[in-house]
Amino acid sequence: MELERIDSVPASYPMIGGESPHSYSKNSSHQGRLIEASKDLINEAIEVNLDIETTCLSGTIGIADLGCSVGQNTFVAVQNVIEAIKNKYLSNSQNSQSLEFQVLFNDHSSNDFNTLFRSLPPSHKYYAAGVPGSFYHGLFPKSSIHFVHCSYALHWMPQVPKQVLDRKPSTWDKNNIHYLNASGELHDAYSAQFNNGMESFLNARAEELAIGGLMVIVMPGVPNKSILSEIAPAMSFGFFESCLAEMVKQEYISQEKVNSFYIPHYYPTSEEFEALIMQNGNFSIERMGVLNKRMSNIALSIEMAVGTVRAAMDVLFKEQFGDEATDQLYERYAMKVAENFHLFESKIREHEDLFVILKRRKN
Amino acid sequence: MELERIDSVPASYPMIGGESPHSYSKNSSHQGRLIEASKDLINEAIEVNLDIETTCLSGTIGIADLGCSVGQNTFVAVQNVIEAIKNKYLSNSQNSQSLEFQVLFNDHSSNDFNTLFRSLPPSHKYYAAGVPGSFYHGLFPKSSIHFVHCSYALHWMPQVPKQVLDRKPSTWDKNNIHYLNASGELHDAYSAQFNNGMESFLNARAEELAIGGLMVIVMPGVPNKSILSEIAPAMSFGFFESCLAEMVKQEYISQEKVNSFYIPHYYPTSEEFEALIMQNGNFSIERMGVLNKRMSNIALSIEMAVGTVRAAMDVLFKEQFGDEATDQLYERYAMKVAENFHLFESKIREHEDLFVILKRRKN
Numbered sequence: 001m002e003l004e005r006i007d008s009v010p011a012s013y014p015m016i017g018g019e020s021p022h023s024y025s026k027n028s029s030h031q032g033r034l035i036e037a038s039k040d041l042i043n044e045a046i047e048v049n050l051d052i053e054t055t056c057l058s059g060t061i062g063i064a065d066l067g068c069s070v071g072q073n074t075f076v077a078v079q080n081v082i083e084a085i086k087n088k089y090l091s092n093s094q095n096s097q098s099l100e101f102q103v104l105f106n107d108h109s110s111n112d113f114n115t116l117f118r119s120l121p122p123s124h125k126y127y128a129a130g131v132p133g134s135f136y137h138g139l140f141p142k143s144s145i146h147f148v149h150c151s152y153a154l155h156w157m158p159q160v161p162k163q164v165l166d167r168k169p170s171t172w173d174k175n176n177i178h179y180l181n182a183s184g185e186l187h188d189a190y191s192a193q194f195n196n197g198m199e200s201f202l203n204a205r206a207e208e209l210a211i212g213g214l215m216v217i218v219m220p221g222v223p224n225k226s227i228l229s230e231i232a233p234a235m236s237f238g239f240f241e242s243c244l245a246e247m248v249k250q251e252y253i254s255q256e257k258v259n260s261f262y263i264p265h266y267y268p269t270s271e272e273f274e275a276l277i278m279q280n281g282n283f284s285i286e287r288m289g290v291l292n293k294r295m296s297n298i299a300l301s302i303e304m305a306v307g308t309v310r311a312a313m314d315v316l317f318k319e320q321f322g323d324e325a326t327d328q329l330y331e332r333y334a335m336k337v338a339e340n341f342h343l344f345e346s347k348i349r350e351h352e353d354l355f356v357i358l359k360r361r362k363n
Numbered sequence: 364m365e366l367e368r369i370d371s372v373p374a375s376y377p378m379i380g381g382e383s384p385h386s387y388s389k390n391s392s393h394q395g396r397l398i399e400a401s402k403d404l405i406n407e408a409i410e411v412n413l414d415i416e417t418t419c420l421s422g423t424i425g426i427a428d429l430g431c432s433v434g435q436n437t438f439v440a441v442q443n444v445i446e447a448i449k450n451k452y453l454s455n456s457q458n459s460q461s462l463e464f465q466v467l468f469n470d471h472s473s474n475d476f477n478t479l480f481r482s483l484p485p486s487h488k489y490y491a492a493g494v495p496g497s498f499y500h501g502l503f504p505k506s507s508i509h510f511v512h513c514s515y516a517l518h519w520m521p522q523v524p525k526q527v528l529d530r531k532p533s534t535w536d537k538n539n540i541h542y543l544n545a546s547g548e549l550h551d552a553y554s555a556q557f558n559n560g561m562e563s564f565l566n567a568r569a570e571e572l573a574i575g576g577l578m579v580i581v582m583p584g585v586p587n588k589s590i591l592s593e594i595a596p597a598m599s600f601g602f603f604e605s606c607l608a609e610m611v612k613q614e615y616i617s618q619e620k621v622n623s624f625y626i627p628h629y630y631p632t633s634e635e636f637e638a639l640i641m642q643n644g645n646f647s648i649e650r651m652g653v654l655n656k657r658m659s660n661i662a663l664s665i666e667m668a669v670g671t672v673r674a675a676m677d678v679l680f681k682e683q684f685g686d687e688a689t690d691q692l693y694e695r696y697a698m699k700v701a702e703n704f705h706l707f708e709s710k711i712r713e714h715e716d717l718f719v720i721l722k723r724r725k726n
Contacts (some may be wrong), residue, residue: 060505060507100505102507109480109483110481113477113480113493114477117476117493117495118472118473120472120495127494127501127502127504128495129492129493130480130493130495131490131491131492132480132483141463141490142423142463144423144465
């Protein structure tokens with residue numbers, strides 16, 4: 001499939017100021033920009049690809065946001081979807097029944113649903129529900145969903161590959177915490193695990209999505225044919241890897257702790273992703289592209305680079321290394337970012353996010 | 364309608380020991396017993412009153428627990444319902460499609476859904492969702508629910524009647540915090556508010572329940588023709604009223620704080636409740652009775668009496684009087700209970716809970 005380059009991002013996003021380095025608003029601004037960047041594409045997908053008469057037949061439309069987390073991003077995303085569906089439905093003057101929307105906010109049961117529920121926009125015009133559980137399993141009744149949104153969540157694999165956890169540290173670089181800077185063997189293990197996870201994910205969604213229903217996936221990817229160790233996430237993980245090695249040397253943490261620590265993220269190329277969807281067979285690819293101009297016009301800072309990583313990785317690091325060592329790790333990481341800021345910044349600007357629109361095929 | 368006395372409660376419920384006076388297990392044991400007491404009645408209602416073929420037509424059955432709170436009670440209740448529906452469905456050997464259940468756990472958005480989700484039974488065989496919001500409004504899409512369970516939640520009115528909050532304290536007893544010990548005027552205001560609330564509740568449920576769907580309501584009631592000031596809740600509220608009057612006298616709290624404090628609970632008689640349902644017109648009453656032997660065989664204690672009230676009222680009291688005065692209030696309340704224990708105990712044993720099964724009429 002010819003890969004489309006989607007340059008839909010408005011020219012400028014001002015930084016939201018005045019908040020602490022760890023606060024949500026600052027640390028999910030990256031994800032928030034993705035939602036903005038996806039907006040027109042989603043509107044277009046609904047306009048062009050959604051079977052509106054089938055979708056609206058019962059009068060109730062199910063929308064799921066998978067990996068919704070907390071904060072305004074998820075509310076903005078689902079509101080966009082609702083508006084677009086309403087607009088398409090009402091553009092046919094024959095349509096007059098009033099539509100009801102049920103929005104199912106999904107995330108792990110460890111997600112802070114209390115905060116999510118308390119921050120629901122007071123003016124929301126849909127039935128809201130929180131659905132706890134992993135999206136690698138079934139979450140909703142058969143054919144009950146008409147639109148799935150999943151943004152920046154699918155790169156979290158269901159778990160670190162078993163063969164990685166079982167390995168003898170000496171066989172691979174003992175300080176690697178991710179495949180991007182490691183040997184091909186580690187990459188293969190991650191890749192196999194991601195493939196399995198995607199197969200489970202797609203099969204679960206195939207059950208839940210009504211025929212003709214759409215699914216939008218946004219996730220970090222790597223450009224086809226790129227050298228993995230040269231992309232921004234590799235540089236970022238590399239900083240962590242050297243920080244951890246230093247901390248072992250200085251006896252703040254044990255080598256064993258590092259040996260058994262892996263970040264369960266996978267960044268597919270669009271070719272890889274396309275092959276997985278084709279192989280699964282339940283969905284047609286309606287559109288696939290990269291959101292490649294997303295970062296080109298915003299101010300980057302060391303604080304932002306650290307904050308974004310911290311907000312996403314904090315629980316993972318702290319579980320393995322404890323609170324104190326993790327705080328020290330961020331300090332050291334910030335120094336590495338500072339020392340290499342120009343190179344790091346340029347790599348981040350080249351980072352690509354995949355944008356995919358799938359449609360549930362007829363069986 | 365002839366009121367049925369339902370004596371279905373097994374003879375003995377041992378107290379769950381070894382937990383602190385404020386702990387959940389102890390303080391929701393009353394509600395837990397009600398769920399046990401309702402079990403056979405619910406099974407019977409599903410067996411006799413549920414239109415199983417219509418309910419199971421799509422293969423997905425929606426079950427809602429309104430005012431679910433946290434803890435095991437809600438899980439036990441919905442599991443009972445699921446088993447009973449499955450049994451009835453499978454008792455017809457023609458039925459072979461596999462059923463899917465979606466359970467919607469509802470409570471205010473201030474409920475601790477995080478704890479609820481984390482305590483979901485690992486073996487649960489249904490799609491679980493949390494639905495935040497007041498059950499005096501719509502919560503679910505049209506006709507999406509087949510069975511509603513609402514236990515010990517409907518006596519919480521949507522709010523204290525406006526004319527009560529607006530009143531000049533001198534016109535009614537300034538120390539009353541509830542209608543049960545007060546003038547008829549206060550009762551009338553509460554009663555009007557409860558009627559309005561019930562009308563909203565029933566109208567919302569009429570939209571959501573599929574035709575033929577069932578709703579089970581369990582709530583504290585008062586026996587028809589009883590003298591309100593002589594029932595157990597009146598005695599309990601009376602203790603609080605004298606404690607608060609003492610605390611005003613001793614200048615721990617201000618008279619103004621007491622003047623503006625009301626407990627938004629209403630306890631209808633079965634006659635009142637029946638009239639409201641008839642007037643609404645959307646539901647037929649399939650069964651109505653009182654669970655009157657519930658408390659007859661269990662050991663009561665001062666700690667239990669205080670704990671049950673505290674678990675339910677804590678937020679209400681603390682919001683009005685602050686943490687310290689509320690703690691003192693419980694201490695004084697416990698002393699009143701101790702001083703009057705035999706009388707209080709005998710009144711509690713006479714307490715009645717209403718049990719009602721409604722069926723959504725055809726329009």
